[in-house]
Structure formats: C-alpha cells, structure tokens
Amino acid sequence: KQEVTQIPAALSVPEGENLVLNCSFTDSAIYNLQWFRQDPGKGLTSLLLIQSSQREQTSGRLNASLDKSSGRSTLYIAASQPGDSATYLCAVGTGTGANNLFFGTGTRLTVIP
C-alpha cells in the first residue's frame, strides 16, 4: 500500500524567504502527484499537478518537482508572504480505481510578517 510522508510537520519562516516542502512516497509506480493547500477549517485548493512523465510544474511563485525513481517530490515557494500560511498537502495518484489519491499528513507553514 502506498505510504506518503511529509517532513517537516510544521515550518515557520520570515516573510520574503524562499522555502522547500518535502514529500516522499514508498511506491514509485505512481500515475501523478498533486500539491494542495488547506486553510484552517476549509476544503483543499489544488496548487499543482505533475503527471508521472513530468519532472516539474510551475505556477507563479510555486514550483513542484518530481523524482519518481527516488520517491520524492518537493514544493518550492519563492519570496514567501503571510498569505502563504496554510497546511500544504501532497497526494499521490496511483491510477487505480478512479485515480484514487493517497495523502500525506501535511506541512503546516507559518510565514511571519
């Protein structure tokens, strides 16, 4: 069964700093990988989707990379802002079922003004 781990569980950085969030998964036979953002008490907002054949995806200040063979993905956030404070979730799509997702437990990010 796919296991997804996110380290660290929590991270505090000063505003303006660049940062990297890590995600690792145990089974490299993935279909795709998604990064989501969750604000307290809210649903998930999709940030980036990387297909298994891709190495990275970019959206604005966000860049996600995927190294399938080593079972790792990173989310890079440039020039962090207080509005980036949220929990970031990594989810691996296995391609089974309806491309069911396996989620990590997230990294809670706090950007200090």
Add this chain to the structure above:
Amino acid sequence: SQTIHQWPATLVQPVGSPLSLECTVEGTSNPNLYWYRQAAGRGLQLLFYSVGIGQISSEVPQNLSASRPQDRQFILSSKKLLLSDSGFYLCAWGASGDTQYFGPGTRLTVL
C-alpha cells in the same frame, strides 16, 4: 466553470443517530466523485469513490455508506453514528488522471 457544493457545513449528532451528507457538482458531466474523511491529527483518507450513477466503491470497511442517485450528486450516509465517525468530511470531483477539486467540507461531531 465547475462548482462543488456540500451541506451542511457543520453538524452535531448524538451517537446512534442517522447521517446524511450531500454533495453536488455543477458545470461538468459524468465526473468521478469521491468522499474523504479527515480525522483530527490524521491525513485525508479516501472512503468511497464513484465513476458513474449507481457505481460505488468502498476503500475502507466502516460504518458509512455512499450513494450516487444522479450524475452530479453524491450522498454519504449512516444508519447509526459512532463516536469514531467524527471528523471533517470532504467531497471531491475529478476527471480520470486529472486534478481533483474539493468542496468546502462538513465538520461532523458525534457526541
């Protein structure tokens, strides 16, 4: 554009009472639909998914059931709630191999 709705937003129910949570999607046809639960201190867990009307697959054995009576309607139910059913329930939709889009969630507290 597509929109996903969930209701109610919050719910407090006694142990042993029934449950019905509803999810509807607008602006798309024949979506894959999903129910997830997020328990306190734990990651999101997929409970059910559906690839079409009347087609329900369960990922984990549990006290809950799901139904899809219409193409864009997904319902999560229980006949008798347990304390362990408390959590944040999220509905999502997606096309195969594509991004999943999540609803605003329902916070369920079973007392």
